[in-house]
Amino acid sequence: MMARRVGRMSPFNITALALGMAFLYLPIVILVIYSFNASRLVTVWGGWSLRWYHEFLNDRAMLDAAWMSLRVAAVSATIATLLGTLAAVGLVRGERFRGRTLFSGMLYAPLVMPEVISGLSLLLLFVALNAERGFWTVTIAHTTLTMCFVTVVVQSRLASLDRSLEEAAMDLGCDPVQAFVRVTLPLILPAIAAGWMLAFTLSLDDVVIASFTTGPGSATLPIRIYSEVRLGVKPEINAICTMVIALIAVLIVIASLASKLSGARGESAAPL
Amino acid sequence: MSTRRIFARPARYAAIAPYLWMVLFFLVPFGFVLKISLSQTAIAQPPYVPVFDFSEGWSAINAAFAQLSFDNFRLLASDSLYISSYLRSVVVAVTSTLILLLIGYPIAYGMARLPQRWQPIAMMLVIVPFWTSFLIRIYAWINILQHDGLLNKILLTLHLVSSPVVWLSTDTAMYLGIVYSYLPFMILPLYATLSKMDPSLLEAASDLGSSPRQAFWLVTFPLSLPGVGAGALLCFIPIIGEFVIPDLLAGSGSMMIGQTLWLEFFTNKDWPVAAAAAVALLVLLVPPLLLYDRLQRGTLEGGR
Numbered sequence: 199m200m201a202r203r204v205g206r207m208s209p210f211n212i213t214a215l216a217l218g219m220a221f222l223y224l225p226i227v228i229l230v231i232y233s234f235n236a237s238r239l240v241t242v243w244g245g246w247s248l249r250w251y252h253e254f255l256n257d258r259a260m261l262d263a264a265w266m267s268l269r270v271a272a273v274s275a276t277i278a279t280l281l282g283t284l285a286a287v288g289l290v291r292g293e294r295f296r297g298r299t300l301f302s303g304m305l306y307a308p309l310v311m312p313e314v315i316s317g318l319s320l321l322l323l324f325v326a327l328n329a330e331r332g333f334w335t336v337t338i339a340h341t342t343l344t345m346c347f348v349t350v351v352v353q354s355r356l357a358s359l360d361r362s363l364e365e366a367a368m369d370l371g372c373d374p375v376q377a378f379v380r381v382t383l384p385l386i387l388p389a390i391a392a393g394w395m396l397a398f399t400l401s402l403d404d405v406v407i408a409s410f411t412t413g414p415g416s417a418t419l420p421i422r423i424y425s426e427v428r429l430g431v432k433p434e435i436n437a438i439c440t441m442v443i444a445l446i447a448v449l450i451v452i453a454s455l456a457s458k459l460s461g462a463r464g465e466s467a468a469p470l
Numbered sequence: 471m472s473t474r475r476i477f478a479r480p481a482r483y484a485a486i487a488p489y490l491w492m493v494l495f496f497l498v499p500f501g502f503v504l505k506i507s508l509s510q511t512a513i514a515q516p517p518y519v520p521v522f523d524f525s526e527g528w529s530a531i532n533a534a535f536a537q538l539s540f541d542n543f544r545l546l547a548s549d550s551l552y553i554s555s556y557l558r559s560v561v562v563a564v565t566s567t568l569i570l571l572l573i574g575y576p577i578a579y580g581m582a583r584l585p586q587r588w589q590p591i592a593m594m595l596v597i598v599p600f601w602t603s604f605l606i607r608i609y610a611w612i613n614i615l616q617h618d619g620l621l622n623k624i625l626l627t628l629h630l631v632s633s634p635v636v637w638l639s640t641d642t643a644m645y646l647g648i649v650y651s652y653l654p655f656m657i658l659p660l661y662a663t664l665s666k667m668d669p670s671l672l673e674a675a676s677d678l679g680s681s682p683r684q685a686f687w688l689v690t691f692p693l694s695l696p697g698v699g700a701g702a703l704l705c706f707i708p709i710i711g712e713f714v715i716p717d718l719l720a721g722s723g724s725m726m727i728g729q730t731l732w733l734e735f736f737t738n739k740d741w742p743v744a745a746a747a748a749v750a751l752l753v754l755l756v757p758p759l760l761l762y763d764r765l766q767r768g769t770l771e772g773g774r
Contacts, residue, residue, distance in 0.1 A: 208682075211583050214576035215592070221573075222599050222653065225610035228620060232613060239618065281488040288485025293478040301485060304492040310759065312711020314728045315748045318735060319499035322506055322745070342495040345488065364477060374477045396601075403603040406713055410735075420605050427609050427718060431616055439606040446601055 226443065233436035250437035260422055260438065267402055267419035270333065274340035275397035281341070282348025282397075283390055287378070289349070290356040308346045316343060317410030324411065331413030339411040340404060344397035351396060355389035356382070391456055395449050402442065507542055507745035542746035555730040556750065562716070562726060563709040566648045567702050573649060574656035574701065579690075581657070582664035589665065593658075600654045608647050608718055615643050615719075644720035648709055655708075656701040663697030664690070696765065703762040710758075711751055727751050 233251075237244025254260055285305055292298070308316060320339045321331075329335055359382065367377040405420035412418065417425075419438070426435055546552045581592045599607065614620045615637035622634040637643050667690065675685035713728035725733070727747060735744035 207580070207583050210576070211580035215580035215584070218573070218577035218580070218653075218657075219595060221650070222596070225607065225614060225650070226599070226602060229606070229610040229613055281491055284484040285488035287481050288488070291477055291481035292485055293481075295482045295485075297489070301489055301492070304496050305488075308496060310707045310755070312708065312713075312728055312751060312755075314711060314713050314731050315503070315751060318731065318744060318748050319503045320495065322502035322741075323495070323499040326502055338495060342491070345491070349488075368476065374480045377477070378480075399601050399603070403605060405605055420603070423605060423609070424714070424718075427605075427612060431609075431613055435609060436613070439603070439609060442606060443602055446603070450598065450601060 229436055230440045230443065233433070233440040235433065235436075238433060250433045251441075253434045254437050254441075257434065260419075260434075263417050263419045263422040264438070266333065266416055270337050270340060270408075270418060271398045271401040274337045274344060274401050275394050277337075277341045278345035278397040279348050279390060279394040282345040282393055283352050283386075285345065285349045286352035286356055290353055305346050305349050308343050309350070313404070313406035314410075317407040320407070321410040331411060332416040335411045335413070336408050336416070336418065339407050340397075340401040343404070343407060344400050347396050347400060348390075348393035351393040352386060352389045355386045359385055388456065392453055395453050398449070399446055402446075503745045503748050506742055507749050508540065509742050542742045543750075545743060546746050546750055551725075552727075552730060552747065552750075555725045555727045556754070558724050559710050559727040559751075559754070562644070562648070562712075563706050566645055566652070566709050567706045569645060569649050570652055570656040570705050571698065571702060574653055574660055575698075577653075578657045578660035578664055578697075581661050582667070593661065596654050596657050596661075604651060605714065607651060608715060611643070611647055611650065612638065612718065615646075638719065639721040641720055644716050647715040647719045648712065651715060652705045652709065655704045659700040659704060660694065660697045663694045663700075667693055699765045700762070703758050703765070707755060707758050707762070710754060727754070 234246050234248070235242075235244055236247035236249055285301075288295075289298070289302060289305075317339070320335075320342070324331060324335050363381050363385070364377045367381045368374065372380065403420060404418075405424045408418045408421055409424075412421065419442075423435055423438065426432055577596075581589060581596070584592055612619075617634055617636070617638070619637075621637060622631075625631045625635065626633075671689050671693070672685050675689050676682070680688060710726075711728045712726060713732055716726050717729055717732070727750070731744050731747040731751065734740045734747060
């Protein structure tokens with residue numbers, strides 16, 4: 199029966215798929231190729247060169263922004279993973295408790311909330327608290343957004359786990375915390391890792407929420423890129439974007455290798 | 471059963487920290503948005519007159535209620551700038567969702583008909599761009615669409631146009647950017663419904679004499695409607711509040727509500743009006759969110 203399905207790709211199906219994939223990937227490929235262009239003009243191909251990478255590595259302000267972004271992404275992803283995993287455990291294993299609807303509502307809402315609203319509301323909170331804006335305010339803002347994504351990823355893995363494993367561990371004398379740490383945690387580790395990476399890339403990507411919550415002198419890389427892009431295309435930006443893409447590609451490869459090594463099944467290997 | 475109940479208690483304790491975090495950094499800030507949307511604009515730092523002063527106790531709060539100002543909302547409802555940006559947000563979101571559906575459906579359908587072992591790879595290929603930075607993907611298009619960019623170069627070389635076409639700062643560029651960014655959101659739910667469809671249904675349809683085309687419109691498409699609804703709402707909802715794409719790709723002529731909010735906040739420093747625009751945007755999002763929630767419940771119940 200499977201064999202009958204295989205032969206049923208019509209030319210239309212193949213064209214749609216090929217065009218769709220080309221549409222998704224071509225712009226990124228073009229961007230990467232042009233980052234190696236020696237010429238300042240985007241249309242003129244001046245030969246392969248690392249000139250724009252040199253330019254970036256000598257651009258103090260850009261480097262500062264990149265360093266700030268990496269720190270924010272690493273710290274916020276770590277806190278978000280911790281909180282998001284705890285939230286997922288509470289939602290999936292906590293059965294019913296008071297305030298559960300509000301809790302899950304608060305965790306789902308940021309997924310669809312326009313970034314302008316999340317950014318504005320957090321800024322108003324920070325102003326009211328008289329908090330100095332900079333690294334920590336952006337980190338808190340990103341943690342709040344990304345922990346919701348972590349919760350969703352971990353929650354779906356946790357919900358698909360066979361509970362009899364935990365029950366067996368407890369029948370054999372583990373208390374609930376031991377059962378969780380020794381049995382459940384290793385099984386959901388690939389999902390937790392995927393959640394961390396998703397949080398990291400989302401934080402590295404955000405321009406709107408960071409613009410609202412950061413203070414003077416602590417721009418993140420996307421904020422810098424954004425203000426440069428508004429002024430027009432600069433080859434240096436191509437180089438920076440290529441490096442970010444490379445970083446994310448490396449993370450994705452590590453994640454898929456890790457989930458293969460951990461012996462998890464195919465469904466958890468998908469990064470979402 | 472009893473083991474489960476023993477497990478539930480520490481699991482609930484686990485939820486305390488994230489619960490408090492979300493109350494403090496998600497729920498409470500909304501209180502501030504609401505509060506400031508009801509206050510007066512002032513030339514000060516921060517630029518608004520506080521409505522409540524909690525330090526003075528409940529009597530002061532009660533007194534303050536009398537002074538609540540709905541001026542900002544009245545301004546939103548009367549000024550044509552706000553009305554047109556509200557309308558534009560809806561028009562852009564509806565149009566983009568329709569285009570996404572037209573482009574996304576054939577791709578998802580093609581994916582669902584791929585040989586089984588190729589399907590996870592195709593799904594990965596759709597998800598990966600979602601992981602690459604959103605800003606970078608928009609920037610990639612600016613590279614292509616700019617005056618002396620690749621697209622104009624190709625069009626000129628092929629003699630399809632005689633002089634460079636202006637692509638940037640147009641609605642075409644904006645729609646292109648939106649469709650490009652949100653395509654994975656449309657494809658994935660569509661693919662999820664289409665790939666779960668029982669192939670024997672199509673065999674039955676063809677045994678009963680329908681052509682492949684008839685079978686598609688009579689069997690496949692109606693059965694994929696939950697996926698169509700989910701994909702459409704997953705795109706529609708975030709597009710309504712979109713800021714970066716219209717700001718970078720569309721012209722400066724008319725703005726979406728997210729841009730208006732940004733302008734009021736950063737350029738005009740009118741925080742109360744920005745907060746009121748945020749509340750208005752939220753109100754706009756409630757109906758599609760409720761619809762999505764109902765649809766998801768319906769699918770879950772129908773699946774059982």
